[in-house]
Amino acid sequence: QKEVEQNSGPLSVPEGAIASLNCTYSDRGSQSFFWYRQYSGKSPELIMSIYSNGDKEDGRFTAQLNKASQYVSLLIRDSQPSDSATYLCAVNMGRSYNTDKLIFGTGTRLQVFP
């Protein structure tokens, strides 16, 4: 079992629709979760971080966390063609508190068509 799993896609949605991206993780003790967006040939850029169960909203983006189910999701409302990119789920699995070890999923490629 991979430590962080995502569907590789592509996920194709029409412009204006809601895109839903999902991620599961294996380490039940993980506390920090992140979504990054990566355009082709570029480095990952942070979209959202989430630490507590429930929803966290930032503009068109909503991250959802369910630690009991070991599940993280990202919703993109009013999807735009410029949102077409690979979305990476990352979980901090540092071996002790206050250390960094981001484990990434393989990413979901999102395509938003006009």
Next chain:
Amino acid sequence: KAGVTQTPRYLIKTRGQQVTLSCSPISGHRSVSWYQQTPGQGLQFLFEYFSETQRNKGNFPGRFSGRQFSNSRSEMNVSTLELGDSALYLCASSQRLIGTGSTDTQYFGPGTRLTVL
């Protein structure tokens, strides 16, 4: 505030050589992590440094090493290069603090594209 910088941006080496990559974190950031990204394996964690100490390590052979300096700048070294080491090497920094107020949000540099021939 300037972002994470990495040098060089592109590098071509031959098998058996060694290479050193450099990373300057965001000002005030003390934690630096390194990642390898390939089409087949995705983004994989190499190691994390804080206050010149390696705190976390990924599953890479000993040919991959790193260090951090007192100004938080970091270098990684790959010895005896193999064809499979061709990849994008990414550095990320976070504003880890001693005690409370620490944040683990990592910001990535542009990467160094290494090609091994």
